[in-house]
Amino acid sequence: MNQIVLTGLVLQAAPVGEYDRRVVILTKEQGKISAFARGARRPNSPLVAAVNPFSFGEFTVYAGRSSYTVQSAKISNYFSELREDMEGACYGFYFLEFTSYYTKEANDEREMLKLLYQTLRALTNPHIPNRLIRYIFELRALCINGEGPQVFQCISCGKTKGQLVFSVKKGGLVCPDCGKDVIDGICLNQSTLYSMQYIESSQIEKLYTFVVKENVLEELARVMKRYTDVYVDKRFKSLEILETLVGLE
Structure with missing residues (x-):
């Protein structure tokens, strides 16, 4: 051996x-x-x-x-701090289960390992809301897995100008010309869109360096709930426990 x-x-x-x-x-x-x-x-x-x-x-x-x-x-x-914080531990176990589902043996998982480590560190920081940490983790993990949404331009034609809407089924932003058949379009708050762009493009070490207002957090929650419902083909037991504990929907 x-x-x-x-x-x-x-x-x-x-x-x-x-x-x-x-x-x-x-x-x-x-x-x-x-x-x-x-x-x-x-x-x-x-x-x-x-x-x-x-x-x-x-x-x-x-x-x-x-x-x-x-x-x-x-x-x-x-990460002994998580063993003394029930809510933090529940978030942590969800991140572990999510990571385990998306990673494979003999595969290059350095980005996921780095993301998971920085996410667990963020959970021990009292200045960052746990809910925000969750949505940052989910969005960046989906990007690493190649399933992240297009949040910089129209997913069909590449247009960046005009009133673009976010479509979960289309997989990102859609312009008025390409979105005539879109029925699930969401007009994102500009701060929400900036946040998603930052999450997708920044270095992992700098992901957890910002906070958002409550209205932006709520919009991130709605977007990520819809997106994960469509693109994550698994219901995590740890997430059910987490949502029961903190009363999330």
């Missing part, structure tokens, strides 16, 4: 047998991997805290024929 060191973040962890855990880790080098942490449920195991969701760091693993085995871990961030 070959020993390798992977940088990553634990997305899922589940008990296996009497003392082991099976973990899913999003890594910079190998994409999403599944691995077994032998003895990780023993109280004196050095892996007891390292293989929990949200743990980020370096994982030394052995690559077998069909699976990995975690040998050791050097965790640089446990």
Whole structure:
């Protein structure tokens, strides 16, 4: 077996047998991997805290024929603040589940890993509303996956001038000439459109550096709810729990 060191973040962890855990880790080098942490449920195991969701760091693993085995871990961030904040933890688990759904093994997932890490950091910042963090994450994750909306020009002809409307079914902005058959058009507040453009185009490290007014937040909520209903082919259990907890629709 070959020993390798992977940088990553634990997305899922589940008990296996009497003392082991099976973990899913999003890594910079190998994409999403599944691995077994032998003895990780023993109280004196050095892996007891390292293989929990949200743990980020370096994982030394052995690559077998069909699976990995975690040998050791050097965790640089446990995101322990989320363990003390029920709402923050619920948002965090939703982001982990969303990420796990969209990522694959042996795929280049560095952008998703970076986005997830910066998003979890934002959750520990009391100055940024959790709802805004959610919509930023969802929109940028969809862009990374190649399903983000066109928010800079008409999706059909490329026109940037005039009264463009946002159509979920068309996948972005539509001008009056191209949108004669559009029945779901939304006239976006200019601040909402600017926010979406910033989310799609800025560096991930600078995503969570702004806040918006309540009316813009509400419009972002409506747009992202409609967009994810159409383009995300999964209902996340963690999102159901989150919406029950915070009363979101």
